[in-house]
Amino acid sequence: MKANLKILCIGLGKLGLVFSQVLAERNGKTFGYDVNKKILSSIKKNEKSIEPNLNKLIKRNKRTFSIVNTIKEGIKLSDGAFLVLPTPSKKNHEFDNSYILNSLNKIGPHLKNKKNYLINITSTVNPGSCEIFIKMLEKKFNLKHGKNFILTYNPHLIALGSIYNDILKSDLVLIGSNLKKGFRILKNIYKSFYPKQLSKLKMLNLKEAEISKIAINSYITMKISYTNLLSQISDKTKNIDVSKILNAIGDDKRIGRKYLSLGAMYSGPCFPRDNLNFIQYLKKEKVNFSLLKSTDEINNIQTTRYIKIFNQERKKIKKKPIIGLCGISYKENTFVNTKSPAMEIYKKLFKKYKIIFHDVNYHENFEKYNFIKDQKKFFNSVDVIFICYKNEKFKKLSKYSTNKNKIIIDLWNFTRSNNRKIFIKNIGVN
Ligand SMILES: NC(=O)c1ccc[n+]([C@@H]2O[C@H](COP(=O)([O-])OP(=O)(O)OC[C@H]3O[C@@H](n4cnc5c(N)ncnc54)[C@H](O)[C@@H]3O)[C@@H](O)[C@H]2O)c1
Structure with missing residues (x-):
């Protein structure tokens, strides 16, 4: 039997490190390379990671995963490389x-x-990029695509904090290639990930796969903004619980329940920027992009909406309130706070109010802010609490005893209280 391909993972950041471990666990011999020596040393020491499963995986994969010190060494030892490198957004939203x-x-x-x-290429790229990469390699190094190398595009639809499960349980895997050989090679690798579900591999040409990745995220953001659009009705109309409306319409299978429950705006390192990137691509292709623009606009007004609600609710507190932002990150099990609800609210309120942060996780970066790790102490130190992402541990906030009025503004509609001193305002319910 032919041995599995040996893979070199270039870029061992948030996604690359977990991906390299799934490769080492399922496919076999895997090498890892990163330019950042700090990252390499932390992997070698298997320093505690917040990403579930990661430390256990690294420990288990001791025999199948090793770090190389140069690209040259990595390429010599491997049959192929997965590039999981940053593709930050530029000012015009292109990657x-x-x-x-x-x-x-x-x-x-x-x-x-x-x-x-x-x-x-595993990184998210602008549609059209992979063909540019092929041309560059052919021209600059006198190589032939389909002879010396085969370039494929294979982004993953994952969220931080659940990367391992998201990789292995994803509904589909995008595989872009302009050569049949490319599909064959990736199919061979992925049969170790999805032995009985190879139909989830979606074989597309390079540009189709590049468009699909951002189209998926853009579609999801549209659904979230649609949910938030409905949620806004409750700001104006009494006796409306939008969660009931969403619950009802979600039963229509053409709509479906996913991303159709009350929650904050979309945030984090992928959704906002993928939608904006898709707008930029459609602009270039002269395709009307107004649908996606509205998605972004609705998302952007959510913070202003939360502040308006805060201004109404704060009247229940006699003095100038101290504000507590609960959940710094954009979601649970990650430290990343890119465009997180907490940070967006903070930007609007920090000049006027004293703000204290709390999170179920701890990261040294949180010390930049006024941060209280102990939940009860946090509760006692603030007057108005915004619950910024959903985590069961935050439910406890409504159970503490207090003799001072407290307001909890729950962006996710999952906190309840019987305490007459704690007023809960669920966004989307009036
Ligand atoms: N993080 C996510 O939630 C997520 C989800 C889906 C897709 N993606 C995409 O995956 C890609 C990687 O994202 P990430 O979050 O893992 O980024 P990251 O910044 O956490 O990791 C990138 C790593 O690449 C390393 N690196 C940079 N230049 C290098 C080089 N020349 N050689 C070797 N290593 C180098 C960096 O040191 C870093 O460790 C991006 O394109 C991103 O859009 C990320």
Whole structure:
């Protein structure tokens, strides 16, 4: 039987490290490379990670996963590379491909004597990028696509805090290739991930796969904004519980329940920027993008909406309230707070109010803010609490005893209280 391909993972950041471990666990021998020496040393020491499963996986994969010190060494030892590199958004919302191009420039010189070396781009890229990468490698290093190397696009639909499960339980896996050989190679790798579910591999050409990745996220953001649009009705109309409306319409299978419950705006490192990137792409292609623009606009007005609600509710407190922001990150099990509800509310209120943060997790970066780790102490120190992401542990906030009026503004509609001193305002319910 032919041995599984040996894979080099380039970029061992939030996604790359977990992905490399799934490869090592399922597919076999995997090498990891990152330019950041701090990251390499922390992997070697298996320093505690917040991402569930990661430390256990690294420990279990001791024999199948090893770190290499140079790209040259990694390519020599492997049959293909997965590139999981940053593609930060530029001012015009296009993704910056420079990390990938830099890396390809380091890979190129070592491919001359390789046959069909796999270069699998896992990072999210602008539609059209992979064809540019192929041309660059061919021209600059005198290589032939389909002979020396095969470039494929294979982004993953994951969220931080559940990466391992999201990879293995995803509904679909996008595989973009302009060559049949590319599909064959990736199918071979993924049969170890999804032995009986190979139909979830969606074989597309490179541009189709590039468009699909951002289209999926853009569609989900549209659904979230639609939910928030409905939620806004309750700000104006009495006797409306939008969660009941959502519960009813979600039973229509054409609509479905996912992303159709009361919650805050979409946030984090993927949803907002993927939608904006898709707008930019449609603009370039001269396709009307007003639907996606509205999605973004509705998202952007949510914070202002929360502040308006706060201004109404705060009247229940006689003095200038101290505000508590509960949940700094954009979701549970991650420290990432890119565009998180807490940070967006903070930006609007910090000049006028004293603000204290709390989170179920702890990260040294949280110390930049006024942060109280102990939940009860946090509760006692503030007057108005915003619950900014959903976590069962936050439910306890409505159970503490208090003789001072407290207001909890729950953006996720999951906190209840019988305490007459604690007023709960669930967004979307009036
Ligand atoms: N994090 C997510 O939730 C998520 C979800 C889906 C897709 N993605 C996409 O995956 C890609 C990676 O995201 P991430 O969150 O893991 O980023 P990250 O910043 O956490 O990790 C990127 C890693 O690449 C390393 N790196 C940079 N240049 C390098 C080079 N030349 N050689 C080797 N290593 C290098 C960095 O040191 C870093 O460790 C992005 O395109 C992102 O859009 C991320």
